[in-house]
Amino acid sequence: MRIIVYGLGAIGGCVAGLLARSGTEVIGIARGAMLDAVRADGLWLKGHDLDEAVPLTVVGHPTEIVFRNGDMILMCMKAQHMAGALEDLRAAGAADQPLFCLQNGVVNEDMALRLFPKVHGVMVWMPATYIDPGRVLCFAAPKFGVFETGLFPGGLDADDERFVDAFDPAGMAGFTHPKVMASKxxxxxxxxxxxxxxxxxxxxxxxxxxxxxxxxxxxxxxxxxxxxxxxxxxxxxxxxxxxxxxxxxxxxxxxxxxxxxxxxxxxxxxxxxxxxxxxxxxxxxxxxxxxxxxxxxxxxxxxxxxxxxxxxxxxxxxxxxxxx
CATH class of the missing domain: 1.10.1040.10 (N-(1-d-carboxylethyl)-l-norvaline Dehydrogenase; domain 2)
Structure with missing residues (x-):
């Protein structure tokens, strides 16, 4: 399984780094100074009992990725950037891959469903910080975060189980939730x-x-x-x-x-x-x-x-x- 993390801010950076260091194949999509820093030195990730540079494959645009069946795409940009990101994904050839919305607010899932058939909401609890390019901090213990995932607008499918199966070994607590939007x-x-x-x-x-x-x-x-x-x-x-x-x-x-x-x-x-x-x-x-x-x-x-x-x-x- 390969996971595409679109948006390497505080949440996206921590999630991408933790998944990559646990052995999951990860591609990050970043921009600007964050892109340059990760390309040069990896993603520096600091949390409880963790302070290291994580090697991470990173690109500047979805068109640099050849999307595969079975890929999971995690949307981690802010809501004001969501519409453009979705258009870029569609233009790059993403189609039936499940999209997981790891974002604050409740509008992202509906925006995604206009363009993609498999949309999942994710309630995120992860006190993370991103200020300096290439460096993210996670202020949580013993787990780095809690994530509840479910289909939008409701229900569960096998991709929610795959999400949990990837997150748990990476030090993040994943749960399925058939009414995830109530959580959000x-x-x-x-x-x-x-x-x-x-x-x-x-x-x-x-x-x-x-x-x-x-x-x-x-x-x-x-x-x-x-x-x-x-x-x-x-x-x-x-x-x-x-x-x-x-x-x-x-x-x-x-x-x-x-x-x-x-x-x-x-x-x-x-x-x-x-x-x-x-x-x-x-x-x-x-x-x-x-x-x-x-x-x-x-x-x-x-x-x-x-x-x-x-x-x-x-x-x-x-x-x-x-x-x-």
Missing amino acids: YGKLLMNLENILNAAMGPEAEKGPLPDLMRKEALAVLDAAGIAWEDRAQLVPERRGLAQISDLPGEARSGSSSAQSLLRGAGSIETDYLNGEITRLGRLHGVPTPVNAAMQRVGARMVRGGLRPGDLTLADLMAEVGNTV
Whole structure:
């Protein structure tokens, strides 16, 4: 079995490196400085009891791969880059290979299903960091992460079992989940706070904003009839598998949104996290002023080249204004 990891950021980099060092044939698709660094020196992977350069086959575009029957493709880019990545895969000859969406948010699977017949959702719990090209950090122990996989929109097939069979020997805990999108909606509720971390920094006081955003989101999901699972209520045998742990000499850089700003990536995923709540609210007549305000904050930070900690709680509350 060969696994294509499309997008070597924090999650994609950790997953590709762990799979490769466990003996799975892996091809990574990367770009820019990450591509250059991995080609030159391999992928440096650091986690509990792990600090090494992993040799990794890497290409800059899907057209450099001759796709085979039996390949598995893991989509690890941010949602704002998903449409272009799918088009590039189709143009490169990918067709019936199963696609696994290891991304925050809940829009990627639907986007993929327009172009590819075998789409799987994956709920990812992996506290990982990517700031420096060629180097990824995983702050979890004893497992490097927990991954729940299932068919989109529901069910399971043999490819989900193949996914788990590949991940478990690599130090990641894999599980099948026939209602994986309920799990991903639960994760979405957690990810609504990513913009707060990105705006104010990881240690800042968040005030009433988390509760306000979550209240809007719960009302929206209820109005839309969307089932979700509380990630805080993970079954006990999974809850302790990948606990956040320190790495000597390393600091966590905050949420994936914060990391995008720190790298100067030029985009942020807020429109596909808080923006999904806003979209559903507009469809179902539920006001979502706080989540909409956080979308504006994210867009303004990208336009202005701002970094985590450049805004305060007072700034964010002023953006919310008198809407709550």
